[in-house]
Every structure is written in C-alpha cells, then in structure tokens.
Amino acid sequence: xxxxxxxxxxxxxxxxxxxxxxxxxxNAIAIxxxxxxxxxxxxxxxxxxxRYLNPFEINxxxxxxxxxxxxxxxxxxxxxxxISIYRNRQTVIVEDVNMLKW
Amino acid sequence: MEITWQTIAFFAFAVMTLxxxxxxxxxxNLWHSALFLMLSLFGTSGLFVLLVAPFLAAVQVLVYIGAIxxxxxxxIMLTRRMMGLEETQNTQWPAxxxxxxxxxxxLVITLSPLVDEKAVTDIFGDKVANLNAHLPVDPDAKGSGxxxxxxxxxxxxxxxxxxxxxxxxFVLPFELASILLTAALIGAIVVAxxxxx
Numbered sequence: 001x002x003x004x005x006x007x008x009x010x011x012x013x014x015x016x017x018x019x020x021x022x023x024x025x026x027n028a029i030a031i032x033x034x035x036x037x038x039x040x041x042x043x044x045x046x047x048x049x050x051r052y053l054n055p056f057e058i059n060x061x062x063x064x065x066x067x068x069x070x071x072x073x074x075x076x077x078x079x080x081x082x083i084s085i086y087r088n089r090q091t092v093i094v095e096d097v098n099m100l101k102w
Numbered sequence: 103m104e105i106t107w108q109t110i111a112f113f114a115f116a117v118m119t120l121x122x123x124x125x126x127x128x129x130x131n132l133w134h135s136a137l138f139l140m141l142s143l144f145g146t147s148g149l150f151v152l153l154v155a156p157f158l159a160a161v162q163v164l165v166y167i168g169a170i171x172x173x174x175x176x177x178i179m180l181t182r183r184m185m186g187l188e189e190t191q192n193t194q195w196p197a198x199x200x201x202x203x204x205x206x207x208x209l210v211i212t213l214s215p216l217v218d219e220k221a222v223t224d225i226f227g228d229k230v231a232n233l234n235a236h237l238p239v240d241p242d243a244k245g246s247g248x249x250x251x252x253x254x255x256x257x258x259x260x261x262x263x264x265x266x267x268x269x270x271x272f273v274l275p276f277e278l279a280s281i282l283l284t285a286a287l288i289g290a291i292v293v294a295x296x297x298x299x
Contacts (some may be wrong), residue, residue, distance in 0.1 A: 006116070009213065010120060013206060016203065016206035016209070017126075017127055020198050024127070025127065030135055043158075050155075061157065065262070068158075068166070
C-alpha cells in the first residue's frame with residue numbers, strides 16, 4: 001500500500017501549482033481554475049488523513065464533501081462576476097480591473 | 103514498498119493530477135487549460151478511489167468535471183475574445199514561481215518525518231493505533247497500523263447520508279451548506295443577468 005507521505009506530497013505539489021497559477025496568471029478564469037486546483041489539493045489531504053489515521057469515523061469524508069459544496073458555490077459566483085465584468089468592461093484581465101485600487 | 107497494482111495506479115493518477123495541474127497554469131491556450139483541469143480533476147478522483155472513498159470519487163466526477171469544469175468552459179466561450187492573449191502570465195511570475203517552489207519545499211520538509219510509516223502513529227498518538235488495534239493490518243504495510251482496504255466496508259454511502267441528517271452528526275453544517283448554495287446560485291444569477299430596460 002502507498003504510504004501516507006506520498007499522498008501528502010502529491011497534495012503539496014498540487015497546492016503549489018495552484019498557488020503559482022493564482023499568483024501569476026492574468027486571465028481571471030485561469031485564476032478561478034487555479035483556486036479549484038488548490039481546493040482539490042486540500043481535499044486529497046483530508047481524504048488521505050481520514051483513510052490512514054481514522055477510517056472508521058466518516059468525518060474526513062464529510063469534510064471533503066463540504067469542500068465540494070464550497071467549491072461549487074465559489075465557481076458559480078466567481079464565474080458570474082467574471083462574465084459581468086466582461087460585459088461591462090470588455091476585459092477579463094485582472095490587471096485591467098483596477099477600479100477599487102487606490 | 104513493493105510494486106503492486108495499487109502503487110502503479112497511484113503513480114499513474116498522481117502524474118495525471120500533477121501534470122494536468124501544471125498544464126492548467128502554464129498552457130497558453132485557455133481552452134486547453136480547462137481541458138487539462140478536467141484531466142487533473144479526474145486524476146484526483148482516481149486517488150479517491152485508491153483511498154477507498156468511492157462516494158467522493160463519484161461526486162468528484164459529477165460535481166467537478168460535470169459541473170464546475172463545464173461552467174468554466176462556458177465562461178471561456180462567453181469571453182472568447184480574451185482567449186488569444188499573447189501574454190498569459192503577469193510580470194510578477196518569477197516571484198510567484200519562487201513562492202510556489204518555496205511553499206512546496208517547506209511542505210515536503212515539514213512532512214519528511216512521515217517517510218517512516220511507523221512515525222505516523224508516533225506523531226499522531228496512540229489513539230489511532232488503539233482504534234485500529236483489533237483489526238488485521240494491511241499485509242502490504244506491516245507495522246504501519248493502517249487498516250487494510252478489505253476491512254473498510256463499514257464506511258458506505260448510506261453511513262455518509264445518515265451522518266448528514268442526524269443531530270449527532272452534521273445536520274447543522276449540512277443545512278448551512280444548503281443555504282450557502284442557494285444564496286450563491288441566486289447571487290450568481292443576479293450578478294450575471296443582463297440588465298433589462
């Protein structure tokens with residue numbers, strides 16, 4: 001059986017990739033996708049710890065299910081905002097949306 | 103660690119997840135990014151199967167690939183003019199890459215005590231070991247105190263459903279999540295709707 005460590009390293013790698021995407025991409029949709037990657041990394045962590053440390057309680061799986069719910073809500077609202085911004089300002093480049101920047 | 107079908111599958115899914123994730127962030131074509139996101143999410147779903155969480159694996163495919171990734175594809179199509187951008191990364195990308203690599207290195211160093219499988223029980227206390235002591239451990243992972251896959255039939259979809267609606271379980275978070283989803287979807291409609299008149 002694969003050790004817990006391997007799952008955690010995969011999760012850490014996926015989180016780092018998502019963090020890079022969220023910091024470096026210019027397109028808002030790409031940033032939303034990167035955030036989804038980070039949420040997935042957290043989910044792998046939750047399920048791996050559940051499986052290896054406490055598999056007879058279902059808390060780990062329930063937590064992961066709540067992450068799914070939050071991710072769905074986040075994607076719906078985030079993409080709606082992006083479409084609204086695109087409609088009003090004809091751009092989805094985050095650097096061009098600087099109305100609130102002081 | 104012996105090479106079994108499980109380890110081969112793990113590495114295949116890990117490569118799928120990480121490779122797909124990497125292509126999401128570095129691909130110049132946003133459409134390809136979204137398709138690689140689907141690949142990465144599918145790899146995660148495979149990891150869930152290996153972790154004996156079939157319900158989550160199914161939900162991953164249904165919710166993430168079936169709903170969120172499709173939503174992203176629709177958003178890309180609605181903002182199609184932004185797809186052919188020359189520069190996909192902003193000017194701070196070297197700093198972002200440095201932060202990401204540093205974060206990964208710190209996480210791996212922090213996790214390194216767990217390389218020794220026995221250390222898992224040492225670090226997380228005897229509670230885990232006691233909890234599973236009466237069960238036969240996985241023959242492939244001797245001494246690690248990890249329960250074998252065959253002994254995990256207890257956690258079924260039925261149990262998860264029960265936990266979500268019992269008072270000792272997660273009924274309050276579950277209801278709050280319902281409200282959150284409803285509010286988010288109504289909010290999304292209101293924000294994205296075209297103004298009439």
